[in-house]
Amino acid sequence: MVSGGCVGAEGEVDPEAAAVERDELPVAPAPSRELVVGYALTSKKAKSFLQPKLRGLARKKGISFVAIDHKRPLSDQGPFDIVLHKLTGKGWQQLLEEYREAHPEVTVLDPPGAIAHLLDRQSMLQEVSELDLTDRYGKVRVPKQLFVNTDPSSIPAAVRRAGLSLPLVAKPLVAKSHELSLAYDPTSLTKLEPPLVLQEFVNHGGVMFKVYIVGDAIRVVRRFSLPNVDEGDLSNNAGVFRFPRVSCAAASADDADLDPCVAELPPRPLLEILARELRRRLGLRLFNIDMIREHGTRDRFYVIDMNYFPGYGKMPGYEQVFTDFLLSLAQKEYKRRPSYSSGEG
Ligand SMILES: O=P(O)(O)O[C@@H]1[C@@H](OP(=O)(O)O)[C@H](OP(=O)(O)O)[C@H](O)[C@H](OP(=O)(O)O)[C@H]1OP(=O)(O)O
Ligand SMILES: Nc1ncnc2c1ncn2[C@@H]1O[C@H](COP(=O)(O)OP(=O)(O)O)[C@@H](O)[C@H]1O
Ligand SMILES: [Mg+2]
Ligand SMILES: [Mg+2]
Numbered sequence: 001m002v003s004g005g006c007v008g009a010e011g012e013v014d015p016e017a018a019a020v021e022r023d024e025l026p027v028a029p030a031p032s033r034e035l036v037v038g039y040a041l042t043s044k045k046a047k048s049f050l051q052p053k054l055r056g057l058a059r060k061k062g063i064s065f066v067a068i069d070h071k072r073p074l075s076d077q078g079p080f081d082i083v084l085h086k087l088t089g090k091g092w093q094q095l096l097e098e099y100r101e102a103h104p105e106v107t108v109l110d111p112p113g114a115i116a117h118l119l120d121r122q123s124m125l126q127e128v129s130e131l132d133l134t135d136r137y138g139k140v141r142v143p144k145q146l147f148v149n150t151d152p153s154s155i156p157a158a159v160r161r162a163g164l165s166l167p168l169v170a171k172p173l174v175a176k177s178h179e180l181s182l183a184y185d186p187t188s189l190t191k192l193e194p195p196l197v198l199q200e201f202v203n204h205g206g207v208m209f210k211v212y213i214v215g216d217a218i219r220v221v222r223r224f225s226l227p228n229v230d231e232g233d234l235s236n237n238a239g240v241f242r243f244p245r246v247s248c249a250a251a252s253a254d255d256a257d258l259d260p261c262v263a264e265l266p267p268r269p270l271l272e273i274l275a276r277e278l279r280r281r282l283g284l285r286l287f288n289i290d291m292i293r294e295h296g297t298r299d300r301f302y303v304i305d306m307n308y309f310p311g312y313g314k315m316p317g318y319e320q321v322f323t324d325f326l327l328s329l330a331q332k333e334y335k336r337r338p339s340y341s342s343g344e345g
Contacts, residue, residue: 038080074099114283137270138299156186203228204292205262222253
């Protein structure tokens with residue numbers, strides 16, 4: 001059996017923490033009053049995220065979660081120290097932007113503009129692609145992909161021109177739509193419904209890695225994924241195969257008896273660089289990366305999906321990670337205040 005694994009980001013040096021250690025900055029006392037975290041989430045998300053264990057631990061640490069009415073101005077509610085949100089809709093975006101402008105002292109997780117980058121599968125992987133990460137621990141790439149918004153009959157020619165090889169994973173442009181399919185042959189490409197992103201299918205042994213990011217913390221879990229496709233499958237299959245959400249919670253692969261070459265977690269230093277760079281480039285603190293290892297290699301990885309504020313309720317130890325993260329934000333905000341630097345804090 002391959003044991004499950006968690007990756008922490010202890011290797012990173014926080015310059016502020018280092019300064020405190022050297023006694024160059026006074027240590028900020030924990031905020032003496034309660035930390036109020038307003039949340040604007042769907043009821044499904046509130047249920048999966050705000051589990052009793054999280055609420056209980058938060059209460060012990062002086063954090064309270066307060067539901068936000070997404071139809072009313074935020075300034076009439078609260079006051080909040082932190083706002084957590086995952087709602088779409090123009091009305092909400094507008095209310096949130098107005099609130100951010102009026103209350104720069106409140107940490108909004110995360111800025112709507114930065115989130116928008118992950119809501120569209122065409123822009124989602126752009127930073128990973130530009131980063132083109134290669135170091136001694138491995139390479140991280142994006143599968144060759146093509147955005148199509150043309151007449152379906154012209155898709156085979158567009159695919160040929162772009163030099164993409166079959167089979168292709170067809171993904172709706174809008175990331176919150178999860179109706180994906182696999183197209184094995186050119187004719188089946190004409191049955192697809194644009195706008196789509198077509199991505200080369202990469203064999204990876206049926207296991208993928210969910211890399212969860214919460215501020216500076218990183219945790220990784222294994223999930224079952226699509227099996228390899230071989231030459232025989234390619235010549236014997238035709239058509240478009242819709243596939244269900246293979247990476248759902250029920251399919252956690254952390255306790256399965258897996259081929260160690262397939263199941264070995266991506267090297268931690270590689271994930272640390274990847275997460276740090278993406279946090280910085282995207283301006284996001286709450287997201288996840290879906291990664292696969294090219295079958296038959298040890299160190300060639302592909303990022304296939306990224307999600308804003310994913311299903312953290314399934315991340316081992318998320319209660320501790322999240323409450324620590326929220327407290328660290330409060331500390332940072334406290335240190336930014338003028339009263340802190342003038343020594344009155
Ligand atoms: O519902 P959950 O807990 O499975 O979380 C979904 C995520 O599942 P996972 O983290 O893989 O377990 C899911 O991740 P995947 O896209 O399946 O990789 C999405 O983040 C999904 O959000 P949205 O539908 O894209 O807006 C997430 O849905 P929301 O909870 O945000 O609605
Ligand atoms: N390029 C790819 N190569 C191989 N498998 C893929 C590829 N893209 C997606 N998959 C499989 O399809 C699943 C869903 O695709 P993903 O892009 O993560 O969409 P979603 O947002 O619905 O999770 C992945 O978890 C993985 O199992
Ligand atoms: Mg995914
Ligand atoms: Mg997704």
